[in-house]
Amino acid sequence: MRETLLNYLFGLISRFRVVEINLLTAGRPEEAEKVRQTNRELSIYRDRLITSKLTESTAGLREAELQLEAVAGDLTEYLGLKESATRKLEAVLEKLPAVLSLLHGLTA
Amino acid sequence: MRYSTGLLLTVLTAAFLSGCAVRDNSEFKQFRIQTGILSEETASNLGLAQMLVETNQIETISDGDYGLLESFVLKRESTFILETDSLLISSGLNAAVSEAGEVFASTGVYTLLLEELTEETDISFKINSASGSYAGLFSAAVAVLVEHGAAEHDSEVITQAMETASPVITTLSEAMAQTVSAAADAVQAAYADMAARRQRTIVTEGYPRETVEELAALNHRVTTLLVNLRILHDGWLALPAVHSELVNSLTGNSTSVTLIILAEKLKAVRESGGEQ
Numbered sequence: 043m044r045e046t047l048l049n050y051l052f053g054l055i056s057r058f059r060v061v062e063i064n065l066l067t068a069g070r071p072e073e074a075e076k077v078r079q080t081n082r083e084l085s086i087y088r089d090r091l092i093t094s095k096l097t098e099s100t101a102g103l104r105e106a107e108l109q110l111e112a113v114a115g116d117l118t119e120y121l122g123l124k125e126s127a128t129r130k131l132e133a134v135l136e137k138l139p140a141v142l143s144l145l146h147g148l149t150a
Numbered sequence: 151m152r153y154s155t156g157l158l159l160t161v162l163t164a165a166f167l168s169g170c171a172v173r174d175n176s177e178f179k180q181f182r183i184q185t186g187i188l189s190e191e192t193a194s195n196l197g198l199a200q201m202l203v204e205t206n207q208i209e210t211i212s213d214g215d216y217g218l219l220e221s222f223v224l225k226r227e228s229t230f231i232l233e234t235d236s237l238l239i240s241s242g243l244n245a246a247v248s249e250a251g252e253v254f255a256s257t258g259v260y261t262l263l264l265e266e267l268t269e270e271t272d273i274s275f276k277i278n279s280a281s282g283s284y285a286g287l288f289s290a291a292v293a294v295l296v297e298h299g300a301a302e303h304d305s306e307v308i309t310q311a312m313e314t315a316s317p318v319i320t321t322l323s324e325a326m327a328q329t330v331s332a333a334a335d336a337v338q339a340a341y342a343d344m345a346a347r348r349q350r351t352i353v354t355e356g357y358p359r360e361t362v363e364e365l366a367a368l369n370h371r372v373t374t375l376l377v378n379l380r381i382l383h384d385g386w387l388a389l390p391a392v393h394s395e396l397v398n399s400l401t402g403n404s405t406s407v408t409l410i411i412l413a414e415k416l417k418a419v420r421e422s423g424g425e426q
Contacts, residue, residue, distance in 0.1 A: 095332040096242035102325030109318040117263040
Protein backbone atom coordinates (compact mmCIF):
# COMPACT_ATOMS: atom_id res chain seq x y z
CA MET A 43 0.00 0.00 0.00
CA ARG A 44 2.73 2.41 1.03
CA GLU A 45 4.84 1.39 -1.98
CA THR A 46 1.92 2.07 -4.34
CA LEU A 47 1.30 5.47 -2.74
CA LEU A 48 5.01 6.30 -2.90
CA ASN A 49 5.24 5.33 -6.57
CA TYR A 50 2.15 7.42 -7.30
CA LEU A 51 3.61 10.45 -5.51
CA PHE A 52 6.92 10.15 -7.32
CA GLY A 53 5.05 10.02 -10.64
CA LEU A 54 2.85 12.97 -9.75
CA ILE A 55 5.76 15.12 -8.63
CA SER A 56 7.69 14.42 -11.81
CA ARG A 57 4.70 15.25 -14.01
CA PHE A 58 4.16 18.53 -12.14
CA ARG A 59 7.83 19.32 -12.61
CA VAL A 60 7.45 18.96 -16.37
CA VAL A 61 4.45 21.34 -16.19
CA GLU A 62 6.52 23.84 -14.18
CA ILE A 63 9.36 23.73 -16.68
CA ASN A 64 6.93 24.20 -19.58
CA LEU A 65 5.33 27.21 -17.85
CA LEU A 66 8.78 28.74 -17.23
CA THR A 67 9.76 28.23 -20.88
CA ALA A 68 6.44 29.75 -21.97
CA GLY A 69 7.27 32.83 -19.89
CA ARG A 70 4.60 32.40 -17.16
CA PRO A 71 6.64 32.52 -13.93
CA GLU A 72 3.78 33.17 -11.45
CA GLU A 73 1.89 30.04 -12.51
CA ALA A 74 5.17 28.13 -12.51
CA GLU A 75 5.69 29.26 -8.91
CA LYS A 76 2.21 27.97 -7.95
CA VAL A 77 3.04 24.56 -9.43
CA ARG A 78 6.32 24.61 -7.53
CA GLN A 79 4.44 25.23 -4.27
CA THR A 80 2.16 22.28 -4.96
CA ASN A 81 5.18 20.12 -5.61
CA ARG A 82 6.68 21.21 -2.33
CA GLU A 83 3.60 19.97 -0.45
CA LEU A 84 3.73 16.67 -2.31
CA SER A 85 7.44 16.32 -1.52
CA ILE A 86 6.73 16.69 2.18
CA TYR A 87 4.23 13.81 2.06
CA ARG A 88 6.70 11.77 0.00
CA ASP A 89 9.42 12.36 2.60
CA ARG A 90 7.04 11.43 5.40
CA LEU A 91 6.30 8.07 3.78
CA ILE A 92 9.99 7.33 3.27
CA THR A 93 10.77 8.23 6.89
CA SER A 94 8.04 5.89 8.13
CA LYS A 95 9.51 3.08 6.01
CA LEU A 96 12.93 3.75 7.53
CA THR A 97 11.54 3.80 11.08
CA GLU A 98 9.88 0.44 10.51
CA SER A 99 13.00 -1.19 9.08
CA THR A 100 15.11 0.20 11.93
CA ALA A 101 12.76 -1.42 14.46
CA GLY A 102 13.03 -4.73 12.59
CA LEU A 103 16.83 -4.50 12.64
CA ARG A 104 16.91 -3.81 16.36
CA GLU A 105 14.73 -6.83 17.09
CA ALA A 106 16.82 -9.15 14.93
CA GLU A 107 20.05 -7.84 16.43
CA LEU A 108 18.93 -8.59 20.01
CA GLN A 109 17.83 -12.11 19.11
CA LEU A 110 21.06 -12.79 17.24
CA GLU A 111 23.06 -11.60 20.23
CA ALA A 112 21.22 -14.14 22.40
CA VAL A 113 22.12 -16.99 20.02
CA ALA A 114 25.71 -15.78 19.82
CA GLY A 115 25.83 -15.71 23.64
CA ASP A 116 24.84 -19.37 23.82
CA LEU A 117 27.40 -20.31 21.18
CA THR A 118 30.13 -18.38 23.00
CA GLU A 119 29.36 -20.31 26.18
CA TYR A 120 29.58 -23.58 24.27
CA LEU A 121 32.85 -22.51 22.66
CA GLY A 122 34.21 -21.88 26.13
CA LEU A 123 33.16 -25.36 27.30
CA LYS A 124 34.73 -26.93 24.25
CA GLU A 125 37.97 -25.04 24.73
CA SER A 126 38.29 -26.05 28.38
CA ALA A 127 37.57 -29.67 27.41
CA THR A 128 40.26 -29.45 24.73
CA ARG A 129 42.77 -28.04 27.21
CA LYS A 130 42.06 -30.83 29.69
CA LEU A 131 42.45 -33.41 26.97
CA GLU A 132 45.71 -31.88 25.82
CA ALA A 133 46.99 -31.98 29.38
CA VAL A 134 46.19 -35.69 29.56
CA LEU A 135 47.80 -36.38 26.18
CA GLU A 136 50.95 -34.46 27.11
CA LYS A 137 51.51 -36.74 30.04
CA LEU A 138 51.05 -39.88 27.93
CA PRO A 139 54.60 -40.27 26.55
CA ALA A 140 56.13 -39.82 30.03
CA VAL A 141 53.68 -42.30 31.58
CA LEU A 142 54.25 -44.74 28.75
CA SER A 143 58.05 -44.70 28.98
CA LEU A 144 57.67 -45.22 32.70
CA LEU A 145 55.41 -48.20 32.10
CA HIS A 146 57.76 -49.52 29.41
CA GLY A 147 60.53 -49.30 31.94
CA LEU A 148 58.47 -51.19 34.49
CA THR A 149 57.42 -53.94 32.12
CA ALA A 150 60.80 -54.30 30.47
CA MET B 151 48.04 -55.34 22.90
CA ARG B 152 44.69 -54.98 24.41
CA TYR B 153 42.04 -52.35 23.99
CA SER B 154 39.00 -51.98 26.10
CA THR B 155 36.71 -54.01 23.83
CA GLY B 156 33.65 -51.92 24.47
CA LEU B 157 35.38 -48.67 23.57
CA LEU B 158 36.99 -50.14 20.48
CA LEU B 159 33.73 -51.59 19.22
CA THR B 160 31.96 -48.27 19.74
CA VAL B 161 34.54 -46.17 18.00
CA LEU B 162 35.14 -48.59 15.15
CA THR B 163 31.40 -48.90 14.59
CA ALA B 164 31.16 -45.14 14.45
CA ALA B 165 34.04 -45.07 11.98
CA PHE B 166 32.55 -47.75 9.72
CA LEU B 167 29.08 -46.21 9.80
CA SER B 168 30.19 -42.82 8.69
CA GLY B 169 33.19 -43.69 6.64
CA CYS B 170 36.13 -41.36 6.77
CA ALA B 171 34.15 -38.23 7.53
CA VAL B 172 36.47 -35.37 8.32
CA ARG B 173 34.73 -32.04 8.71
CA ASP B 174 35.60 -29.37 6.25
CA ASN B 175 34.42 -26.00 7.50
CA SER B 176 35.29 -24.06 4.36
CA GLU B 177 31.57 -23.34 3.72
CA PHE B 178 31.37 -21.68 7.11
CA LYS B 179 34.48 -19.66 6.37
CA GLN B 180 32.93 -18.57 3.08
CA PHE B 181 29.70 -17.61 4.88
CA ARG B 182 31.67 -15.41 7.24
CA ILE B 183 33.67 -13.76 4.48
CA GLN B 184 30.64 -13.15 2.29
CA THR B 185 28.43 -11.71 5.03
CA GLY B 186 31.38 -9.49 5.91
CA ILE B 187 31.61 -8.19 2.36
CA LEU B 188 27.83 -7.71 2.16
CA SER B 189 27.90 -5.67 5.38
CA GLU B 190 30.82 -3.50 4.23
CA GLU B 191 29.30 -2.76 0.85
CA THR B 192 25.93 -1.98 2.42
CA ALA B 193 27.55 0.36 4.93
CA SER B 194 29.45 2.25 2.25
CA ASN B 195 26.45 2.60 -0.07
CA LEU B 196 24.21 3.69 2.79
CA GLY B 197 26.88 6.29 3.53
CA LEU B 198 26.69 7.56 -0.05
CA ALA B 199 22.90 7.73 0.21
CA GLN B 200 23.22 9.73 3.43
CA MET B 201 25.62 12.20 1.80
CA LEU B 202 23.25 12.75 -1.11
CA VAL B 203 20.29 13.35 1.21
CA GLU B 204 22.35 15.84 3.24
CA THR B 205 23.50 17.69 0.13
CA ASN B 206 19.89 18.02 -0.93
CA GLN B 207 18.98 19.43 2.48
CA ILE B 208 21.75 22.03 2.33
CA GLU B 209 20.66 23.07 -1.17
CA THR B 210 17.07 23.28 0.06
CA ILE B 211 18.06 25.73 2.78
CA SER B 212 20.03 27.98 0.43
CA ASP B 213 17.17 27.75 -2.05
CA GLY B 214 14.90 29.20 0.58
CA ASP B 215 12.32 26.43 0.39
CA TYR B 216 10.02 27.50 3.20
CA GLY B 217 8.25 24.28 4.00
CA LEU B 218 11.45 22.32 4.41
CA LEU B 219 13.17 25.16 6.30
CA GLU B 220 10.54 24.68 8.98
CA SER B 221 11.70 21.16 9.56
CA PHE B 222 15.18 22.45 10.38
CA VAL B 223 13.93 24.27 13.45
CA LEU B 224 15.02 22.32 16.48
CA LYS B 225 12.15 21.36 18.74
CA ARG B 226 12.81 21.57 22.44
CA GLU B 227 11.92 18.19 23.87
CA SER B 228 12.71 18.86 27.55
CA THR B 229 15.22 20.83 29.59
CA PHE B 230 18.13 18.83 28.26
CA ILE B 231 17.05 17.57 24.86
CA LEU B 232 16.77 19.27 21.49
CA GLU B 233 15.17 17.19 18.80
CA THR B 234 15.15 17.66 15.05
CA ASP B 235 11.81 17.46 13.35
CA SER B 236 11.15 13.81 12.60
CA LEU B 237 9.76 14.61 9.16
CA LEU B 238 13.31 14.93 7.99
CA ILE B 239 14.38 11.87 5.99
CA SER B 240 17.94 12.20 7.10
CA SER B 241 17.24 11.63 10.81
CA GLY B 242 15.36 8.45 9.86
CA LEU B 243 18.23 7.43 7.59
CA ASN B 244 20.80 8.21 10.32
CA ALA B 245 18.99 6.00 12.82
CA ALA B 246 18.65 3.19 10.26
CA VAL B 247 22.31 3.38 9.26
CA SER B 248 23.51 3.32 12.85
CA GLU B 249 21.25 0.35 13.68
CA ALA B 250 22.50 -1.40 10.55
CA GLY B 251 26.03 -0.97 11.94
CA GLU B 252 24.99 -2.82 15.10
CA VAL B 253 23.46 -5.57 13.00
CA PHE B 254 26.66 -5.92 10.97
CA ALA B 255 28.64 -6.29 14.21
CA SER B 256 26.39 -9.02 15.65
CA THR B 257 26.30 -10.85 12.32
CA GLY B 258 30.11 -10.74 12.35
CA VAL B 259 30.24 -12.28 15.83
CA TYR B 260 27.72 -14.99 14.95
CA THR B 261 29.49 -16.05 11.74
CA LEU B 262 32.87 -16.02 13.50
CA LEU B 263 31.53 -18.33 16.22
CA LEU B 264 30.17 -20.70 13.58
CA GLU B 265 33.54 -20.77 11.85
CA GLU B 266 35.41 -21.50 15.09
CA LEU B 267 33.02 -24.15 16.34
CA THR B 268 33.01 -26.05 13.05
CA GLU B 269 36.77 -26.09 12.69
CA GLU B 270 38.32 -29.51 12.93
CA THR B 271 40.13 -29.88 16.20
CA ASP B 272 43.44 -31.58 16.05
CA ILE B 273 43.08 -33.22 19.44
CA SER B 274 43.39 -36.69 18.03
CA PHE B 275 46.46 -35.89 16.00
CA LYS B 276 48.36 -35.20 19.15
CA ILE B 277 48.05 -38.87 20.13
CA ASN B 278 51.43 -40.46 20.20
CA SER B 279 51.28 -43.62 18.08
CA ALA B 280 53.35 -45.58 20.58
CA SER B 281 50.74 -44.94 23.18
CA GLY B 282 48.18 -47.05 21.31
CA SER B 283 48.88 -49.93 23.59
CA TYR B 284 47.31 -48.37 26.60
CA ALA B 285 43.57 -48.38 26.26
CA GLY B 286 42.89 -47.01 29.74
CA LEU B 287 44.55 -43.71 28.88
CA PHE B 288 42.47 -43.40 25.75
CA SER B 289 39.33 -44.03 27.74
CA ALA B 290 40.30 -41.22 30.08
CA ALA B 291 40.83 -38.89 27.14
CA VAL B 292 37.52 -39.73 25.49
CA ALA B 293 35.74 -39.55 28.85
CA VAL B 294 36.89 -35.97 29.29
CA LEU B 295 35.40 -35.09 25.93
CA VAL B 296 32.14 -36.85 26.65
CA GLU B 297 31.89 -35.25 30.09
CA HIS B 298 31.90 -31.84 28.57
CA GLY B 299 29.48 -32.81 25.85
CA ALA B 300 32.10 -32.05 23.26
CA ALA B 301 32.15 -35.51 21.73
CA GLU B 302 28.59 -36.77 21.39
CA HIS B 303 26.75 -33.51 21.12
CA ASP B 304 29.22 -31.56 19.00
CA SER B 305 27.09 -31.00 15.92
CA GLU B 306 23.85 -31.14 17.88
CA VAL B 307 24.58 -28.02 19.91
CA ILE B 308 25.67 -26.07 16.87
CA THR B 309 22.76 -27.31 14.76
CA GLN B 310 20.27 -26.36 17.46
CA ALA B 311 21.75 -22.89 17.78
CA MET B 312 21.64 -22.42 14.01
CA GLU B 313 18.04 -23.62 13.86
CA THR B 314 17.14 -21.08 16.54
CA ALA B 315 18.99 -18.46 14.53
CA SER B 316 17.27 -19.30 11.21
CA PRO B 317 14.11 -17.21 11.75
CA VAL B 318 16.27 -14.42 13.17
CA ILE B 319 18.38 -14.43 10.02
CA THR B 320 15.17 -14.18 7.98
CA THR B 321 13.90 -11.21 10.06
CA LEU B 322 17.32 -9.62 9.77
CA SER B 323 17.59 -9.98 6.00
CA GLU B 324 14.06 -8.69 5.45
CA ALA B 325 14.74 -5.68 7.66
CA MET B 326 18.08 -5.01 5.92
CA ALA B 327 16.42 -5.35 2.51
CA GLN B 328 13.75 -2.87 3.60
CA THR B 329 16.39 -0.46 4.92
CA VAL B 330 18.27 -0.62 1.63
CA SER B 331 15.03 -0.13 -0.29
CA ALA B 332 14.09 2.86 1.87
CA ALA B 333 17.58 4.31 1.33
CA ALA B 334 16.98 3.93 -2.42
CA ASP B 335 13.69 5.82 -2.01
CA ALA B 336 15.55 8.55 -0.11
CA VAL B 337 18.11 8.73 -2.93
CA GLN B 338 15.35 9.05 -5.53
CA ALA B 339 13.60 11.74 -3.49
CA ALA B 340 16.83 13.73 -3.08
CA TYR B 341 17.52 13.33 -6.79
CA ALA B 342 14.00 14.51 -7.70
CA ASP B 343 14.51 17.71 -5.68
CA MET B 344 18.07 18.32 -6.86
CA ALA B 345 17.24 17.64 -10.50
CA ALA B 346 14.20 19.96 -10.33
CA ARG B 347 16.38 22.76 -8.93
CA ARG B 348 18.91 22.38 -11.73
CA GLN B 349 16.29 22.08 -14.44
CA ARG B 350 14.72 25.30 -13.22
CA THR B 351 18.11 27.04 -13.40
CA ILE B 352 18.78 25.60 -16.83
CA VAL B 353 15.50 26.86 -18.24
CA THR B 354 15.53 30.31 -16.62
CA GLU B 355 19.17 31.03 -17.36
CA GLY B 356 19.26 29.83 -20.94
CA TYR B 357 20.97 26.43 -20.69
CA PRO B 358 24.26 27.23 -18.93
CA ARG B 359 26.73 24.50 -19.83
CA GLU B 360 28.01 24.02 -16.29
CA THR B 361 24.58 23.30 -14.84
CA VAL B 362 23.70 20.89 -17.63
CA GLU B 363 26.93 18.97 -17.04
CA GLU B 364 26.26 19.00 -13.31
CA LEU B 365 22.83 17.51 -13.87
CA ALA B 366 24.23 14.79 -16.13
CA ALA B 367 26.93 13.90 -13.57
CA LEU B 368 24.32 13.79 -10.78
CA ASN B 369 22.15 11.50 -12.85
CA HIS B 370 25.07 9.16 -13.47
CA ARG B 371 26.03 9.06 -9.77
CA VAL B 372 22.47 8.35 -8.66
CA THR B 373 21.94 5.64 -11.27
CA THR B 374 25.11 3.81 -10.14
CA LEU B 375 24.09 4.12 -6.49
CA LEU B 376 20.62 2.75 -7.21
CA VAL B 377 22.04 -0.22 -9.12
CA ASN B 378 24.37 -1.03 -6.20
CA LEU B 379 21.54 -0.73 -3.70
CA ARG B 380 19.48 -3.10 -5.80
CA ILE B 381 22.27 -5.70 -5.82
CA LEU B 382 22.66 -5.39 -2.05
CA HIS B 383 18.89 -5.68 -1.57
CA ASP B 384 18.87 -8.99 -3.44
CA GLY B 385 22.03 -10.10 -1.64
CA TRP B 386 20.43 -9.69 1.79
CA LEU B 387 17.28 -11.52 0.70
CA ALA B 388 19.40 -14.49 -0.43
CA LEU B 389 21.04 -14.84 3.00
CA PRO B 390 18.44 -17.09 4.73
CA ALA B 391 18.77 -19.71 1.97
CA VAL B 392 22.56 -19.84 2.40
CA HIS B 393 22.13 -20.17 6.17
CA SER B 394 19.70 -23.11 5.72
CA GLU B 395 22.19 -24.81 3.42
CA LEU B 396 24.79 -24.59 6.18
CA VAL B 397 22.38 -26.12 8.71
CA ASN B 398 21.73 -28.99 6.29
CA SER B 399 25.44 -29.56 5.74
CA LEU B 400 25.87 -29.81 9.50
CA THR B 401 23.01 -32.23 10.13
CA GLY B 402 24.13 -34.41 7.24
CA ASN B 403 27.39 -34.96 9.03
CA SER B 404 26.01 -35.45 12.49
CA THR B 405 28.11 -38.23 13.93
CA SER B 406 30.72 -36.74 16.18
CA VAL B 407 33.77 -35.93 14.16
CA THR B 408 36.13 -35.97 17.09
CA LEU B 409 35.15 -39.53 17.97
CA ILE B 410 35.62 -40.56 14.36
CA ILE B 411 39.06 -39.06 14.15
CA LEU B 412 40.02 -40.80 17.38
CA ALA B 413 38.68 -44.06 16.02
CA GLU B 414 40.76 -43.74 12.88
CA LYS B 415 43.83 -43.06 14.91
CA LEU B 416 43.15 -46.08 17.09
CA LYS B 417 42.81 -48.20 13.99
CA ALA B 418 46.06 -46.87 12.52
CA VAL B 419 47.86 -47.34 15.80
CA ARG B 420 46.58 -50.90 16.11
CA GLU B 421 47.85 -51.70 12.65
CA SER B 422 51.22 -50.10 13.18
CA GLY B 423 51.64 -50.90 16.86
CA GLY B 424 52.12 -54.66 16.39
CA GLU B 425 55.82 -54.21 17.04
CA GLN B 426 55.22 -52.73 20.52
